[in-house]
Amino acid sequence: MKSGIVVALSIFLGWSTAFSHGDGDGHGMGFVRVEQAWARPSxxxxxxxxxYLRLKNxxxxxDRLLGVSTPVAKRAELHEHQMxxxxxxxxxxxxxxxxxxxLVSLHPGGLHIMLFDLHEPLKAGQHFPLSLELTQSGRIEAEVEVREMEAHARKPKGGHHGMH
Ligand SMILES: [Cu+2]
Structure with a gap:
């Protein structure tokens, strides 16, 4: 019984190590990975x-995302949209x-990260770093790309309210 648990655990550890090696950035403990982080030009x-970004566990x-920070803004908050x-x-x-x-998706109209008091406007094509703090993974560093939203990402009819 006990040895069965040990074997299962070591398989899991080997698996997660293999993945974190393939990440390219190799930050954090490899539990959660940040994918497709992007921001709109301001x-x-x-x-x-x-x-917006995706969190893959x-x-x-x-795991749980507790907060974020970035050098491009004074303050960053986790937000959600509600009707x-x-x-x-x-x-x-x-x-x-x-x-x-x-795979948790932060996307237009849903969960997102709000940046307050940008030091400079975000320009398309620019990249900036974002630090994420998670309970299990600890601190993860991600890179955010500033770009326009793809046309297919949102339905053409807007009625969009607010500053997003
Ligand atoms: Cu917001």
């Missing part, structure tokens, strides 16, 4: 920005759960 007078342990009385509102969330094996 107009010159707008001091806020928004970041390759482990069998639950309230037919209007899209957003509010801060304390954390974002990343269950074992899950």
């Amino acid at each position: 107009p010159p007078m707008v001091k806020n920005g928004v970041v 390759r482990s069998n342990k639950p 309230k009385g037919g209007m899209a509102m957003m509010r801060p969330v304390e954390g974002i759960d990343v269950p074992p094996g899950a």
